[in-house]
Amino acid sequence: MPETRPEVALFVTCLVDLFRPVVGFAAVDLLERSGCRVTVPAAQTCCGQPAFNSGDRGNAKAIAAQVIEAFEGFDYVVVPSGSCGGMLAKHYPELFEDNLEMKDRAYDFAARTHELISFLVDVRGMSAVDATFDGHVTYHDSCSGLRELEVKEQPRKMLAQVADLQLTELPGAELCCGFGGTFCVKYPDISNNMVGDKTADIKKTGADLVLAGDLGCLMNMAGKLKRDGSPVQARHIVEILAGMTDEPAIGEGQTE
């Protein structure tokens, strides 16, 4: 156990907040187990990526400034998403290149920001989880986590600690699922082709459950699997690591 308990602020992400609160609670649980004190600043909505990636730099900056303000004073900012994590840690500083005061704050903020799983493994040195999951799973590497934040081995290290869990690597695990934020609704035909390839690969593994670290990708993959009538389910990796699997999987009904 580390000598001091670092103060961690959880950036919940809008999708977790609105669609899958259990991911937030699982994140808090894992952070506390790793010896952190967790706070959830109320003045958070979204990381601003929809504006940033739509070319609306003005709103992206305003939202970024609001997030930086709300998360001032914490040792760490932790995000259960590689995509939002990448926005906070890699793109916020870019937004303020022309504003000296905000630029410094953005760099300071970015340096304190981590994607959840890599934070647990790389920063907190967490090597064991007290979890059991009797199932056959596969894992999708979400693009931003993988390529912007180098999240690759950490989730696999954690999954290897889960008792009874069988992991089959996903062919093409590093290929985009076709979500891409607003891309999936602006270019639905192309997005559908990409997620169709992804779910075909998922089915090939024979796994009953696909895991990932980003709710956007998961909702996309789950939505496609369900539309196709596939029994394969989807969950955020932290639900397994925290043992919070009572909640139906993503897109599954209460009575199923």
Next chain:
Amino acid sequence: MKATTREFKDNARAALADVGLQTALEKMETGFVVNRANAAAKLPEFEALRDQGRDIKNHTLENLDFYLEAFEAKVQEAGGHVHWAATSEEARNIILDICRSVDAKTVTKGKSMIAEEIGLNDFLEENGIAPIETDLGEYIIQLRNEPPSHIIAPAIHVSKSEVADAFHEAHTELDPGRNLDEPQALLDEARAMLRQKYIDADVGITGANYLIAETGSSVIVTNEGNGDLTQTLPKIHIAVASLEKVVPTLEDATALLRLLARSATGQEFSSYTTFSTGPRRSQDPDGPEQYHVVLLDNGRANLLGTEVRDVMRCIRCGACMNHCPVYSSVGGHAYGWVYPGPIGSVLTPTLIGVEEARHLPNASTFCGRCESVCPMRIPLPKLMRHYREKAFEEKLSPVTERAGLGLWAFFARRPSLYRWSTGLIISVLGVLGRRRGRFRSLPFTKGWTQYRDLPAPRGQSFQQQWAARSGRRTLGT
């Protein structure tokens, strides 16, 4: 070439429904992608070489005027000519004048994307000169009257049987009953048909992978040797290249060559790498009597000093499109102009304007795979985002899209209002979606629910549940 970039969505839909194209595109992941990964893994200094390549190009771009003038002086010293073309039209006319100076009837052509960019083939034909493509892929698409769909594999979208059909149709002097089932038969036939054309051509036109300031040389790489015959046999060799192809020294060119083939096809080196310096000298056994270089600007000089400058590092290896999930979904023609894939999504708005090409930089998930393999470390997603910002500033995106974004941002910038309003929406959706856990359709969600179910919210947000928990630390509530 008339751009169809405005119809990108329709182009994409047609491409997705094209079974032959989809079969061809599936092979990319097992071909180019695997081969590139193996080639990169085998070279311990590959990542360092990428840094070196980036630095060489950055240095050159920072001193572009100096190196271009040095190049020109060296070409002239070797007895060649350099022509400066500000626009495509100027470049076409310079080339036509050179061709007319020897009353050229046919010209052979090595593969050149710049020739595509300036629309050279159509122009020569309109002026009574027959251009003959000598790269096999280019030859195939010339017979099919199509533009290339990939910058290094122009006929990647064409199946073997479609090539046989094109040959049967074009080579009417041959036995119509001949068997063209095997790739070797196609290759032999193309080679036989092209051989005499090389000898008959009055002018040979090639592109250039590099122009070397130190020596005044142009460099081409091919796997077929067609470029060598194109530039060696006719009386005149014209190399057409854009400004940013210049590099300072032979050393620099070789550093970039080590990156090029590995990134493109996964070869350590292309089969042929040819350096041309000036026309044939008295003691040379062969070579052209005249050597011309046409340097095309076409708006590139204006990029120097801007944030789009990095795109000028491109060495046209094609790795970005080989690794792009959007390219591998829709192929190159859907992009609607000369350059497809991620590099095309940046170059096209740069060269023909963001109004025409708005869709291309938008049609990306920003998965970042292109940047991760680009040998010149061009930040392609960042540059695409730059054009999204331009399109947004110029109000080029649809009104509904802008209004939706504005409404969302209004709430996202007001956390209390956001919590209250989103709480209301998800409590309704939570009730509606409780039993099935997902929706097949909802108002305003067609983009999503057309192809996917929408997972239902659980009724209460995380923030609501968190705030309701006693004894937990919250901030600002």
